[in-house]
Amino acid sequence: MTMPTIKAVRAFTVRGGGADYHDQGAGHWIDDHIGTPMGKYPEYRQSRQSFGINVLGTLVVEIEADDGTVGFAVTTAGEIGAFIVEKHLSRFLIGRKVTEIEKIWDQMYFSTQYYGRKGVVLNTISGVDLALWDLLAKVRKEPVHALLGGPVRDELQFYATGARPDLAKQMGFIGGKLPLHHVPAEGEEGLKKNIELLATMRERCGDDFWLMYDCWMSLDVNYATKLAWKAQEYGLKWIEECLSPDDYWGYAELRRNVPKGMLVTTGEHEATRWGFRLLLEMECCDIIQPDVGWCGGVTELIKISALADAHSKLVVPHGSSVYSYHFVITRQNSPFAEFLMMHPVPDQVVPMFTPLLLDEPVPVNGRMKASALDTPGFGVRLNPEVTLHRPYPVG
Ligand SMILES: C[C@H](O)[C@H](O)[C@@H](O)[C@@H](O)C(=O)O
Ligand SMILES: [Mg+2]
Numbered sequence: 001m002t003m004p005t006i007k008a009v010r011a012f013t014v015r016g017g018g019a020d021y022h023d024q025g026a027g028h029w030i031d032d033h034i035g036t037p038m039g040k041y042p043e044y045r046q047s048r049q050s051f052g053i054n055v056l057g058t059l060v061v062e063i064e065a066d067d068g069t070v071g072f073a074v075t076t077a078g079e080i081g082a083f084i085v086e087k088h089l090s091r092f093l094i095g096r097k098v099t100e101i102e103k104i105w106d107q108m109y110f111s112t113q114y115y116g117r118k119g120v121v122l123n124t125i126s127g128v129d130l131a132l133w134d135l136l137a138k139v140r141k142e143p144v145h146a147l148l149g150g151p152v153r154d155e156l157q158f159y160a161t162g163a164r165p166d167l168a169k170q171m172g173f174i175g176g177k178l179p180l181h182h183v184p185a186e187g188e189e190g191l192k193k194n195i196e197l198l199a200t201m202r203e204r205c206g207d208d209f210w211l212m213y214d215c216w217m218s219l220d221v222n223y224a225t226k227l228a229w230k231a232q233e234y235g236l237k238w239i240e241e242c243l244s245p246d247d248y249w250g251y252a253e254l255r256r257n258v259p260k261g262m263l264v265t266t267g268e269h270e271a272t273r274w275g276f277r278l279l280l281e282m283e284c285c286d287i288i289q290p291d292v293g294w295c296g297g298v299t300e301l302i303k304i305s306a307l308a309d310a311h312s313k314l315v316v317p318h319g320s321s322v323y324s325y326h327f328v329i330t331r332q333n334s335p336f337a338e339f340l341m342m343h344p345v346p347d348q349v350v351p352m353f354t355p356l357l358l359d360e361p362v363p364v365n366g367r368m369k370a371s372a373l374d375t376p377g378f379g380v381r382l383n384p385e386v387t388l389h390r391p392y393p394v395g
Contacts, residue, residue: 003097004065004139009128011085012060012388018356019074019293019320021342023054028344029163030179035218037244039183058356059124060388061085061131065098071135071377073323074356075127075293077120079391084124086392088112093128098139101132105299109272122271122296129297130323134377141376144298144326151329151370158363161319162341165211166204171349172365174336175210175237176201184223191223195230202234211235215242217269221250221257228258238263238287245269251284263287268318271295273303280311289338291318292327301327309333321352321360322378329370339363358383 016023024030031047038044044051057078064070075081092107108125109116116122137144145151160168165176178201182190194213201211213236215224224242231239239262243250255264267288270276272295276288288308292301305315305327314333317324319340328334339362343350351360357380361372373379382388 003099004067004069006063006093006096006098006135007066008062008064009085009090009093010062010064010390011082011392012062012390013078013082014058014060014074014356014386014388016355017342018058018353018386020054020056020058020076020078021340021352022048023057024342024344029341029346032163033181034179035181035183035216037217039218040185042185045183045186056080056120056123059085059127060356060382061127063093063128063131063135065135065139067139069098069135069138071098071131071133071138072382073127073130073134073293073378074353075123075130077123077127080120081124081127082391084112084121085128086394089124089128090394093132098132098136101129101136101299104132105129105297109296118271118275123294126293126295126297126300129299130293130378133298138377143374143376144378145330145370145373148298148302148327148330152332153329154370156325156329156363156368156370157336158339158366158368159210159212159336160339160341160346160366161214162346164341164346165201165209167347168341168366169205169209172367173339173363174366175212176205177212177214177240177338180213180215180218180227183218184220191227191230194227195234198231198234198236207235210237212238212240212265214240217241217244219243221254224254225257228254228262232259232262236262238265240265240289241268242266248278248282248284251279252282255283255285265289265316268294272300273307276304276307280307280313285313287314287316289316289318291320292323293320294318298323298327305331305333319352321357322373322380325361325368326373326378329373355383356386357381 059077059081159175160173263286319338
């Protein structure tokens, strides 16, 4: 079979939800006094949008082959990402065979290493990589998971991230991850409120339902240790992303400090095999949580996951819709997945990247059959009612 070659690469931006799922309207639980590293400034405590959590917006990468097949993917990178795709990365794609994914990744990473390595550059490389996997799988008329070795189980099971774990339990999820609302700068009063919320949710959910706290880089080792020990009484299953992603030493200390049996997790703002090698070799956490749209794409997640497996660590990707589901279903060390509740009041399941994608599968009763992923590529389409903007058209 003669493989088609890439004839066009296009980068678009979109505002309002989509892959930049923090880019929501007013009154959404995901922007309601959630603890962040900016919480030391009282003026930035109520809303993460106030300090710019949603400034980037969504990047849509479209890659067209000379046989007319079009692969695409979405991630969090907005106009900066569109610039990098059109002005820099596209030179490594045009004219290449759709099978040259590994070589293209290597050239994208090392050609941007002088200004990239993590953050929005790796988000952008991830978006291109995901679009390449979508394209290749569509050319081969297979779902992406089939190119990754195929499902190791019949269905995915999900925990839900949102403000209402009690409702998540009623919807059939295996657990509920709460955002932490108060940071060290809010003192003992804030710590007390953090524990009171957990106690309330434990009361409502019963003893067997997983409850976790997501701390979104907002704590220090001392506070996180105190929180963990107070939370043990309420059976906190894991404490997530407590510290700055760069504080590998702090994570290693925290993991030694927490009560036996409580898991320490992190990784959604980490990138590449080198970043995760540090987390694994410095014994920073029990579960790594790469976002496949931010860590380097599927091509890099394959390497990251193998590293973790060799360290007997679980890989539970940060919620990234179909882009993580197709990976998780193929790996034994990814036994469950995250589902981010994107309805403003998390009392109903809506597609994670809503309104950007059509045919985006959602968990039913907290589960998703592998067969729900059996459409070529990642199995989703761009919603034609969503206006795309191409800020840097080339040629
Ligand atoms: C709910 C958390 O504060 C973040 O908004 C979320 O994106 C991320 O940390 C997660 O693990 O889902
Ligand atoms: Mg998180």
